[in-house]
Amino acid sequence: MTEQATPARTSARAAAVPALLLAAGALCLWASSRMTWVRIESSDGLGVARTTDLIGGTWAAATTPLALALLAAIAASFAVRGWALRVVALLVAVVAVAAIVPAVQLLATDVDPDRAGRLAELPDRADVTHTEVLAGPAALVVAGGLLALGAAIALLRKASVSTGLSSKYAAPAARREEAVKRAESSEPPSQRVLWDALDAGDDPTDPEPGDGRHDQDGPGGTPGT
Template sequence: MSTQAPVRRRSGRAAVPVALLLLGAVCLWGSSRMTWVGVTSSDGLGEARSTDLLGSTWAPASTPLALALLAAVAASFAVKGWASRVLAVLVGLVAIGAGVPATQALAGDVDEAKAAVLAELPGRAEVLTAQAFALPAVLALIGAGCAFGAAVMLVRKPTARKVLSSRYDAPAARRDAVAQRAKSASERAEENVDGEDLTERMLWDALDAGEDPTDRSGTRKSED
């Protein structure tokens, strides 16, 4: 098996949380530019007034949270070990902060007093209706879900010690196996078991292990 295959798999796994962070940031930013709540009000002096409240107004944290996810993309390349866990916790908090207002909007929980303040209605005005729109809230929830998924993967990111261990343990095991085969090949050459000659593969394995398969000067094993 080519040594490039494990490298490609590790690169693919490292790219997943980055992709989730980017997707989450895009969803939150797009949601912040959409109308979350439509307010209809009347001041008793004229016709009813309609006001659209964008996500950046109704859920003002959505834009900073999107920027925080973008910053987490850069941080994910720089941190390892316990710092990666801290980053995962912060990303998880971003996911919660983005998901709470979206869930409230989907549940139809619209505070008319809050809507009146954000719409900057005059004191004599009365809110007739305050309707939440589902699409931007769903988009924000998707962004929150992506952020949470990235947080989970960052928690599971291997530490530097584990990466080094996995990198060097396998070659060491292979060298041990080759050395064992070389020793067996050398003994077989000395004893000429069943008249079987050394194969080309066995010769190369022995040379790779630092053994001389043609050296028959070693002491033969004593038979019981």
């Protein structure tokens, strides 16, 4: 019972960890997409200066779709196995990088006033006089991307764990066939082989006829050596 429970707990943990990381990463990306990334001040020369906030969904339009992609990856992580799960892990890593790049660029470089003006839909006569970057929301995206990268690594580990468990807990017919093959070889039987032989309906402790152990001295029998 304990031997079966331990792999089961390992498999459950391998499935839960990437799902939690993906959910946390998606939440970070979605929350950041609703926050202000860039604040600009503009003037058209006719009135007072105007302040415009650009949220993450405007400055980095892919942030929200990438968050949805991470949520979709949660369902995929439970639906696929083997090489397909490795493909999902690769796609999650690509999504993470795609989310991190614009946030890092914003934090590492100056804001382009022309781009800020276009995204703010300022009139042609208006000029951007000042820009301000709010680092918190961009840093939140970086954190979400790192969580997604961690999920990609966890998915790769899950693919390896599921492969190992599937081979260890094969179908009964396959295990019986393996037990027969091992019984025909000269390898000493292990405890697992003995149980597989019992499952196959054979008694591993019963010697085969002709191996010498059935021969015994006595009336009607062949004299022993």
